[in-house]
Amino acid sequence: MKQRSATQNRLAALVAPYLDIRLLGRWAAVFAAGILMSRAGMFDRIAPFGVAFAAGVPASLLFPALLGAAVGYCLPLLPVAGATKYLLALCVVAVIRLLLNNRVKLAKKSGFLAAVALLATGVPSLLSAYTLMADAAGVTVSAAEAVLSAAVAFFCSVALQSLDQGFLASVVDRKQHACLVVVASIMLLALCGVNVMGFSVGRFAAVLVILVIASAYGPAAACAAGVVVGVTSGLASFNLIVLAAVYGFAALLAGVFGVFGRTGSAAAFILANGMAVLMAGTDVVPLSVLYEVMAATLVYMLLPQKLINRAALFKLESLKPQAEADAEVYTRLTLAGNAMREVRTAVETVSQGLGRIQSGDISSVYDEVSHSVCGHCDKRFSCWGKHYNRTMGAFNTLSEAYRQQSTIAEDDFPPEFLESCKKTRRIITAVNDGFSRFRARESSVRRFGEVRSIVSEQFETMSELLDELSREVINRHEVNAALSAAVREYLEGTGITPTGVLCENDKDGRLLLTIRIATDEIESISRVKLAKALGVVCKKSLALPVITEKDNLTTIRLREKPRLTVLYGEYQSAFKDGRVCGDNIRYVANSGGQVQVVLSDGMGSGPAAAVDSAMTSSLLTKMISAGLRPEGAMKFANSALLVKSAEESLSTADITLIDLYTGKTQIYKAGAAPTFVKSAGKTFMLEGDSLPIGILNGVSIDQNQLKLESGDMVLMVSDGALADGPEWIIQELERYDSDDMGNLAKYIVETAKKRRSDGHDDDISAAAVLVTANV
Incomplete structure (x- = not known):
């Protein structure tokens, strides 16, 4: 009995540490996280995150992490092919960490754990690429997968260091906070692959998080959250990488319209996503994304206000004059802006490599034919062995023939080939089918390349917005x-x-x-x-x-009241006195003492031109009001016009910004007509040679800067007013001495119509601004 009791005591001593409720809770959480991390796939091609997680967790949590990751890779419907290599990588992680954990001082360092992940992921990936005889692009993707695994292992190690002392440390430093965001984003990536009745659980949760952040923290934080979850959703499926720009823009508008309460945020977010679906098309942004947004928005509207208020950790009264805090925010925003640029570079690099893999070249058509038609032919060894050059020469002549006539016939083959081949008709059918599929792939890759270019430009625009916000923070003075x-x-x-x-x-x-x-x-x-x-x-x-x-x-x-104010007037005349003018004018005087006047001239005339110009001017005024520089706002509008429809959409952009405190005036033009200025007794015009927006992926901008004082005038016109040249407008502006700007704009437009002598008509618009003292 005593011996049995002693044995039971020893067993109890061994088992006791594992019966601790908190330890079991940590193990369960890490086990679940391991499953999620292993289910996260990128571009439908790589999924190294389960391996990275197992490599990065603290030693006390290695077993549940390995078990969870292994279960996740073994579950059906893995988002990528080839779970075997990841299971092998987990074995490598287990062996290295168990052997070296208590024998090497560096075994607990984040850098060492990243090296373990690099080795564990890299060796199986490169062996797999070698076995499958992958080309240079495939080897590059395998190497990139190993580097990505190492980086994620480092993030996991830093984020989870507090788990050795407790499930979540009460104090998390800034570095751990950033790494926790990365780990949480990868788990969200896994959830994006979980579909319930056609809805993505991950994207549903992402939209809900964005709306709560927009309500609690405003446009800047919402924009950052939108870009992060958008990139995450895009990584889950490469075809949805455009969501990074869609969610970022929609979140920014949700934050801006948050002043109208939850209804304003929700409506802005739904409308922005709906506009994205209409502009990009359902082949780029599926309609299901809009349904997910609407469902998540409905849940957001039903959330108790107390729950949302808990997310608002920083209240107005807590703002204190702390230069250190401002510097910290500045650093974070700057790092976020740099990260956006790095994401843009990474997306372009990886997508170009994958594009080469997916599109292939025209020789792949001949390879398919040789396997499907010639593979069972008794003359295959003669045609593709002894007479290989003759056979390939016959196939190579088909490419040019197909490009000219979009089909292949017997006459396109050399006579000697027709004499020797017994399956010419089957070959012709297979080649035509193969060429059709190849052209479809080429078209898809080309279309996707255009979308990728637009998305990359949006990443750059978002980074510029973050840079501008960081400059505002660091330049803020102390509270009085x-x-x-x-x-x-x-x-x-x-x-x-x-x-x-x-x-x-x-x-x-x-x-x-x-x-x-x-x-x-x-x-x-x-x-x-x-x-x-x-x-x-x-x-x-x-x-x-x-x-x-x-x-x-x-x-x-x-x-503080500005020392200057403005008097403003505008007037328009539609093409052939129609009801719809193809030009659009927006005037905005914001609370920061800045006046914006934006004039856009759509291509042609009528409703189509009116839509393009209205869209351009609306986007420009909203983005500039949100804090984006005019250059970035023009890039954003340029991208919007490029994806608006399959037909060409372009418009000019003419922006005048006046600082009412200093009189500093900035004028930006993209394909716009000259701007006329009357200042200090002199009248002159400012013009440029840039192209309208919506033509090319990039946008060129003409910039001018001047200082206006009380009594100075600015006149903006569309090109319809210049049919008889600009000289007469300069003369009229010199003679005009009234402060009625509406009358001036009307006079210029009507006079321009009368002076037109070329027998044509056009939309004509004018916007006039008079700067006066603010008494």
Whole structure:
């Protein structure tokens, strides 16, 4: 009995550590994560993430990680072919780590674990490529897979270091946070392959996350989240890489329209995705993506507000003058922008390699014919052995014949080949079928190359937006705590208790005042009286406030009053006095003291031209208002026109930006007519030689910069006003001395119609701006 009791005690001592509830919980979580990581595939071709996860986990969690990854690779419907090599790689990981874990000091270092993943993934992948006699592109993909596995193993190691002390450390540093995002994205990649009734679980969850982030953090964070989950969804299926741009743009709009509450965010996100489906076509963005967006949006609308509020970790009152925090945000945004550029480069490199693999060359048609038709022929050894050169010479003559007449007939073969071949008709049928499939593949690859180029340009545009946001953060001045307290005291004295007050200066020292008040605490606000009263408190002349309401919270923003203002007018005349003008004009005066005037001239006239010009001007004004530089906004609009439809769509872009604080004016043109300026008693025109947008993948831009003061004028026109040359417009502008800009624009348009003498007609538009002192 004593011996049995001693044995039981020893067994209990061995088993006890594994009966710890927390340890079992960690093992279960790692086991599930291993399954998910192994189910994540990229471009329907590689899936090294399960191996990388097993290589990167802490030693105490190696067993459940290996077991989970092995189960995931053995489950049916693996997103890629060839699970055997990944199981072999897991065996290599297990052997190396078990042998060296307690014998090598570096065995727990992230760099060492990355090297283990590189070796474990690289050897089976390269052996597989050698066995299958892969070409240079195939070997390159195998090598890239090994490097990717090493990188992910490093991320897993850094992210999961805290698991040795607890399931999730209470304090996670910045590096671990970034690596956790990468690991979570790969798990999302696996979920993208899980379909329920035609819906992707991963993309459904991704859209839900984007909308919550847009509601909690605004457009910048939403844009970043949209790009990350879009790239992840695209990696799951190479044909959906365009989702990186679609989700990024839709998330940005959801954040921008978040001022209208959850309904505004949801509507903007659905409309942006719907527009993407219409522009790109269902062959590029499947209709199911839109259904997933609508379903996720419905769930988002049903979420309790308290749940969404928990995601908003940073409140207005927590903003403090910390230069260190600004520098940290600047660094993160800069790194994110650089990462977007690296993703663009990586996507182009990998897709070009895969494109070569998928498209092949025309000799593949002859290989198929030789196997399908000649493979069972008793003369195959003679034709493809002794007379190989004669046979290949006959086939090589077919390529040019097919390109000229789109079909192959007996007359296209040399006579000596027809005499020796017994299966000429079957060969002709097989060659015609093979050529048809080859041309279809070529067309698909070419179309996909165009989409890839557009997506790459969107990555660059997103990186520019992140760069601009980082510059704004680092140039922000410290918060004026004393002035914030004075404004709060004044408001409380009037019976209003604000939930947050923030007074800060921008990079030029101009005052920005933000106040948040519970909507049910105020009945109505006189914008004029509020600006005057707070101006007295701040000892500044303030412009009228911008007031927005969201989730029972009213936000009031006031800025220091600009020293300049503008008087504006526009006028248009449609082609042959029609009802629809092919030109479009947008005027936007934002709260930051900037005036935008955008004039776009669509190709031709009528409804089609009106759609192109309206789309161009709308995108430009929205993107510039969101913080994107005009150059980046033009690239974005250029991509939109390229994918809008199969038919050619192009339009000019003419942008005038006026800073009402300084008078600094920037003029950007892409194929646009000259802009006329009257400044300091002189009248002149600014022109360029760039092409309209929507023609080429890239876009060239003409830029001019000047400084305007009170009394200066700017006149923008479409090319329909220049049929009789520009000189008369300069003369009219010199003589004009009224401040009625609407009358000036109308006069220019009507006079241009009268002066036209070439017997043709065109859309004519004019937009006039007069800069005046803001008294």
